[in-house]
Amino acid sequence: MHFYPQVIQLVDYSNLNDEALILLITRAQPKALQELYHRYHRLVFSLALNLVGDRAAAEEITLDVFLKVWHKVDTYRPERAKVSSWLTTIARHRAIDVLRQQRTRLNGHRVGWNDQLWHIPSTRHNPEEVTGLALRRERIHQAVAQLPPEQQEALALAFFSGYTHREIAEKLATPLGTIKTRLRLALQKLREILDDEKLD
Amino acid sequence: MSEHDRVQALLLEFTFGALSETEMMYVASHLTGCDNCRARLEEYQSIVDALALVGPESAPSPDLERRLMTQVQESIAAKPVEPAGLPASTPAASFWRRAGSVWAWASAILIIILGLITLNLWRQVNETPIVESNEHMQAIPLHSTNNTSQASGYILVSDDGQRGAVVVDDLPPLSVDHQYQLWLNRDGQGTSGAVFSVDDEGYGLSWISAPDSIFSYTDAGVSIEPVGGSPGPTGDKVLGCSLEK
Numbered sequence A: 001m002h003f004y005p006q007v008i009q010l011v012d013y014s015n016l017n018d019e020a021l022i023l024l025i026t027r028a029q030p031k032a033l034q035e036l037y038h039r040y041h042r043l044v045f046s047l048a049l050n051l052v053g054d055r056a057a058a059e060e061i062t063l064d065v066f067l068k069v070w071h072k073v074d075t076y077r078p079e080r081a082k083v084s085s086w087l088t089t090i091a092r093h094r095a096i097d098v099l100r101q102q103r104t105r106l107n108g109h110r111v112g113w114n115d116q117l118w119h120i121p122s123t124r125h126n127p128e129e130v131t132g133l134a135l136r137r138e139r140i141h142q143a144v145a146q147l148p149p150e151q152q153e154a155l156a157l158a159f160f161s162g163y164t165h166r167e168i169a170e171k172l173a174t175p176l177g178t179i180k181t182r183l184r185l186a187l188q189k190l191r192e193i194l195d196d197e198k199l200d
Numbered sequence B: 001m002s003e004h005d006r007v008q009a010l011l012l013e014f015t016f017g018a019l020s021e022t023e024m025m026y027v028a029s030h031l032t033g034c035d036n037c038r039a040r041l042e043e044y045q046s047i048v049d050a051l052a053l054v055g056p057e058s059a060p061s062p063d064l065e066r067r068l069m070t071q072v073q074e075s076i077a078a079k080p081v082e083p084a085g086l087p088a089s090t091p092a093a094s095f096w097r098r099a100g101s102v103w104a105w106a107s108a109i110l111i112i113i114l115g116l117i118t119l120n121l122w123r124q125v126n127e128t129p130i131v132e133s134n135e136h137m138q139a140i141p142l143h144s145t146n147n148t149s150q151a152s153g154y155i156l157v158s159d160d161g162q163r164g165a166v167v168v169d170d171l172p173p174l175s176v177d178h179q180y181q182l183w184l185n186r187d188g189q190g191t192s193g194a195v196f197s198v199d200d201e202g203y204g205l206s207w208i209s210a211p212d213s214i215f216s217y218t219d220a221g222v223s224i225e226p227v228g229g230s231p232g233p234t235g236d237k238v239l240g241c242s243l244e245k
Helices: A004-008 A018-026 A030-052 A055-071 A083-102 A127-145 A149-161 A165-172 A176-199 B003-016 B021-031 B035-051 B063-078 B091-118 B122-126
Strands: B131-134 B137-144 B152-158 B164-169 B178-186 B189-196 B204-208 B219-226 B237-242
Touching (some): A018 A055, A018 A083, A030 A083, A030 A149, A083 A149, A149 B035, A176 B035, B003 B021, B189 B204
Antiparallel strands (some): B137 B152, B178 B189, B219 B237
16 A cells, blocks of 8 residues: 555544544554544543542553554454444453452442532533533433432442442342343343433 | 353343453354344443443543553554554454455545545546546546536546445435446446445445456446346436546
């Protein structure tokens, strides 16, 4: 591809979709990674911060996530997940690893749905983006709030702490089958609520 | 209990990342060959993705971007050619390797198209019979055969004529039983080069498949044909261009 380096100088990366950026990352284009970082660093960092509760640790996780994208971009399976899903999955798994290593979840940071605040800081410059994201967050918040308390509790332990079903069952002194049912019902219910809202 | 049943039972925990590494690999291995489990996983994953938006949004320190890019540049300096290796053993690697040559060329096409748009050269290209996008590629405008139509397009061809793509804009979307077909014409004979549809805005893109160099044909045209294409052109020609240099 002899023309590639010349042409690539002409590209406005902000016009490329996520998959195109990933493709360019496989071709060793750091600007593509930088654009991906600009798009998703807040999402990745916020998720990590919500999970580990420590800014320094969350920054390290964010750094790890984007370095993994750079070094392991070949592990991305476009037929399996959106790029944003891939990033949040890496971030959550990495954060759960950190929690496990630090054993924080045993006696330290503990997050539940009620711990979350529902505001968007004014760090974004695009009002439409702020509004769209705020609405989406609000919809998800409301959807979670509609779940029965015992489903919210199981979901929080699975999502924020990465507990296995068995660990959740032990922690809540509840039969394993009941925990599995609660989580499955919680996800089904969330899907129904969010799908209904899409139709509206 | 079959492997499928075992994986189904593990899918929720897989989605939450709560399995051991061995279990994760076990599930991932099954997913590669099971559409049913992949569909279920996508359902779960879409909800877990949404949950990622829960909570206040925060931004890392501005210094983090500098640290990231510094490490990236260092890795380039250490491995200047291949920053993203393709280990032979992973399914992902084989996916990218399989797709490699196509994707490489596709990316170039994509970049050229986006580059043209970005630099507002689209209009300039439109006014030129054949434009050298660069020394290795040509963008040949397709013109509407109907003066009242705003439809337009390009045939993008590598300099050796062996690879090409057709991109169109403002073509009317067709019913489900019809598609557009690109014809490469020579000596009064039309050879099918691509069959494609357009989106609601009339935009479509397809690779060109031809037995000979695209430049061995004298002209090209796009017609409306039954879905899947026809052996020879039967419908109205909506776009056309000369391929003669």
